[in-house]
Amino acid sequence: MVTTIFVGIGNGAAYALVALTYTLTLATTGIFNFAQAQIVMVGTFVAYVCLSEYKWSPLLGLLACVLVGLLLGYGQERLGIRPLEDARGAKSLVTTVGAAVLIEGAAFALFGENPRTLPFFGGNNAFTLFGGRELPVYVYILAAAVVLTAVLHFLTKHTRWGLASRATTSDQGLAALRGINHRRITTVAFAVSGALGGAAGLLLASSAPVSYDYGNDLVTFAFVVMNVGGLGSYIGTLFTGLGFGIVEAICDRFLPAGASLIMLFVAFLIVLLVRPSGIVGRKKIRMV
């Protein structure tokens, strides 16, 4: 049972890590970036190429992942968001989905359909703790998710940038009247979430096969985690991700195949009915 819980926490941390990068753009700009999971997917390929093919050190690999993610996020904002008159709504939905398709197509053209595996730089032998077993990579993923949650929460609540971004999400027009440059906030949010997505790719590449369609699997889980946790809430996203992973693992352990997805989506629907803005979400942001 302890192993099952560990598996759930590990997978849940991975979902939360991706969902946090989604939450960053949503909380600061009000835009849901559908291509975020594809940026994470690109990060996994960059990690694979740097660490496995060029034999770079993990630190150099991390820098490459961050740089590529940052450029993708920045480029996406400049080309797909900024030209829109009002990016919060259906228009950005179309351009972000378009960016997702474009990035996935490019990854397929470059790397083909065959998945790849990247051995974890921190070791690949499972360890035993409290009678349960887990792979080292999931400890790093959990640590990354917790640290990222703390940093993003602090930045949002205790810095001028956080205040400005919250003001922009709340009322873009009013924020502009107060001298807040919402375009700059949007650009920074996309670039930073891209960089974080790329960095997440370095860890996620060692936890699951690296494949061009990896982003498709992530987007559904991240979307649900973010909605249930509370749109715009980093802490809500982290805890929902972990809870989501644990419930999924317990269902997979004791129930027939497919039961975990049914259970999770039933929970998702109940939360949407009872608290449409999520468990700890702000009422202003509502995606569904």
Add this chain to the structure above:
Amino acid sequence: MMLGLRGWGGIAVLTAVVCCSAACSSSGSSGPAASKQFQILAVLPLSGDLAQHGHEAEIAAQIAVAEVNSHGGFDGEQGVLTVKDDGDDPTRAVAVVTQAVSAGNIPDMVISGASSDEAVPVLPILAKAKVLQFSCSGASNYNDPAKYPLAFSTSPSPSDVANDLFAEMQQKGYKSVGMLTTDDVLGHSQATGYAPVAAKDGITFNTRYVPDNAVSATAQLQQLLSTKPDALIISAEGSPVVTMLQARATLGVTLPTYGDATTAGNDVYSLAGAQLSKGVLIQTYPDTVVGTPITSRAPFTTFYAGVKAHPPIVGSIVPYSFCGYDPIAITAGAANVAKSTQDSKIASALNSGLTAAQVPLALGPTTYDAGNHQPDYTSEDFYWAPVSPLEDGLYTPKS
């Protein structure tokens, strides 16, 4: 309208030129000019998720047509290959095949796809048009001779795979076996096909399903281990193979682990790496292993030389031989036995159970019957190999 002598002369010259050029183009580069050609339409995934396999099948089909033509063709008719892309999309596959059978020039044979998803939807269209169909589908719903008498496959049936698999298990003395497979049509089809064979061999058989997109299979493996198996089978394609082997590593499972014929279609070593695939035995085919009788002599050597002329070979040789080469080689043998290129007569020849000598260019088994359009695979048609790096698509066993 009357034509003058000069006009008739011109028409005569023109007709002669047209006839000559038609004769030249139809006769190909060797052999006597044939009046009729054997038209082969290959509808393959040249784009989309299975594009790699589609291109491999295309190369193999070209090699097969050239080989068959140089050995006398399809009962004397030279084969002509046309390749069309279905994008690994069943809807597009249906559209391409419908268009082909609606046009004036109906093909004599259709090779449908590199997966069951492409092969199964076109079954009724080709059955209605009475066109011979070949695929590498291993799905049980493809194999329905009563409904689709002209549809044949090159892949073994799940029960043939299971016969060999459980014979191996029985030989090792295992009483209980657990299988991890994917929660999709193929996975359920395999589990359904394997269960009666395991029961017949007195082996307790349990299956757990892992979703295609699962990031972990550890919980499912834990569930399977609670049934106390003596050995573990992994049956999957692509990413889930890695997920399942990762689960095995996480739980520190030391049980003997086998990859069935489905798993053998992958290059498991490069997919999962040395550490995860250590100790796994793969149920592959003799024509994927260096040094077996099949790979040591023609027609394999000719086929393989042709494949190597189109590098790189990514992964296993299986998509080349099963999806592109053998459908054409087997059909040519059957046409020669039937002494006809009529599809119904080719099907009858196939149903009569062709021997290897009657189908000299084929690489795999060719024995079909009226009730089973997947070839009969015996234990001799499988080969157990430890997972190791593939070299140009082939396993090289260590001495």
